[in-house]
Structures are given as C-alpha cells and as structure tokens.
Amino acid sequence: MTQISVVIPVYNEQESLAELHNWICRVMEGHSFSYEIIFINDGSNDGSWKEIQKLANLNPFVKGISFGRNYGKSAALDMGFSRAEGEVVITLDADLQDSPDEIPELYDMIVKDGFEIVSGWKKKRHDPISKTIPSRFFNWVTRVISGIKLHDFNCGLKAYDKKVVKNIHLYGEMHRYIPLIGKWAGFSKIGEKVVEHRPRKYGYTKFGWERFLNGFLDLISVSFVNRYKKRPMHFFGTLGSVSFLAGFFITGWLIFQKIYGLYRGTAVREITDQPLFFLALVALIVGVQLFLTGFLAEMMTSHSSRKSDYNIDSELNFKD
16 A cells, blocks of 8 residues: 655756655655655656656656646646545645655644644745745635635645545646635545745745735635535526626516506606616526526536546556
8 A cells, every 4th residue: 555645747847856756765664654656747848858867767656647738737737636545645735845754744734633624834945035925815815715725725735544545626827726625525634734935046036026926816706616616506596696687677667667657647758768678688698598598507417527638648557
C-alpha cells in the first residue's frame, strides 16, 4: 500500500526538479514512507519533461504525465489526483518555495488527527508587497464568502485524504478553492498548518495580476456551481417565476386601469403606448426563458457524466 502520493504540477521548472526530487526522497526514506511522486508537465516549453524522464529512469517511484499544451494548474492537479494511489495526497509547487520537510507533519494531521484537508499557511512570505497585499485581500474575501477560516487559500502545499481527491473535479482556476469544493462535497474536517515559504531559487513567477481577477470570477463560479449544480431549477426556476409574476401583475394592473378608465368615462392612454407595458412584456418573456433554462439544466444534470479531455502526450511508470 502506498502511504503518500506527492502531486507536483510543472510548468517551465527544469532547473529545480532534480533538487526537489532528491529532497522529497530524503524525507520519505528518512521516515520510511512508501510513496510515489507524480510530476504533471503542463505543456512546458523548456526541458522540464526531459528532466522528469531522467528522474523516472532513476527512480521507479517517480511517475510522469505530459500534457500536449498548457492547461493550467487546476487541470494538472485534477489529472494527478485521478492517478494518485496514496492514502494521503500531498501537493507541492515545483519551484522549491514549498518545503518537503513539512510532509511528515501534514501526513500525521490527516492520519492521526483526523483531518480530511490540511492547507498550508505561508505566514511569513518572501514576496513583494505588490503580491502580498492583493493576496491578503483575496484571502479575506474568500473567507467571507466560503465561511472557511483559512489564511492562505492559494498555498500550493496541501494534504488530502485520498477519498477527497477522488470525489472532486477541478477546472479553470479552481485549485485555489479546493477546500471550498471539498466542503461542498461533504469533507468538512479542514485544518491549517503554518509552513515555511522559501525564496524562489530558480526562474521567475508564472503568475501575473490577471490571476486575481480570474480568481474572483472562479470564486463566484464555484460558489454557484456547487450550490446549484444538482438543482439548477431552484435557481433559474425561482428567478423565472419572479420575473413572470412581475410581468403578469404589471400587465393585469394596466388592463385594470384601462377598463376602470373606460367605465368612469375618463381619457386613458392606450396600453401599448405605455412604457410599462413593454417592461411587463420583457419580464414575461424573460421569466419563461429562465424557467425553460432551469428545466433543460435539470435534464442535462440528470444525464451528465464526468469526462476528461486533456491531450496527454506521454506517461511514465503508470500501471495499465
């Protein structure tokens, strides 16, 4: 039985891979863990895949997957999760800013302390202020919306019980919200551990300002999807009903005004000459469309299936 699977997304990190591999091996062998290291090459255009191939030839516990193009960190993690065999799954970034020395304690928090998800907290960061301030604001907003009291949602160093990674699906930039996705899937035992944040030794960061905008959009998306994916009619049907009823009552009021005016013998504008009529008409049409959208979404949900459409170029050391 494999105790630990270490899943590492790789994008243009050739220089750090051998050092990271050796470090992980020292930790695993020092604590007598049975392990596997899964490198997911996310469309790197440097020599990262060749380096992974070298490591896989030297160490049978190293496994590799290479994407045909860059899909993003979430896709890489999702693929790694699907192939992981360890009872505890640890995720690390490939840039050596996460310390493998944290692995034994993270493992104990899952196995001995009963946590299902443990997120690292880089309390002391080695990043410029242009990165730390937006990150703190981002984490604060995520805490408020998700209700999960974590300080660092975006930390790449995390530990999971195997059953967590086998029951969640990642896409887009959802890797930031794995604790939230896990919570919605029923895994609410979420812990946090202060971890070391090391200065970047090789290369440069691959993330820019756009990740914060994408992060907020994905937070809205994951909150909506996880709340309503099994019952879309509750969302679209409610909005559609409110819109339809609003249009219906406005139309009824306009007709009542017209009839009452004719009865009293007073001059009354034609219903079709009033802007309120067109507003009511739009509300009726939108209401019907939203209701039908919810109905169709319910049908699609009941017949949906999980599908992986990643273009995988090569794999190393995986059993058939």
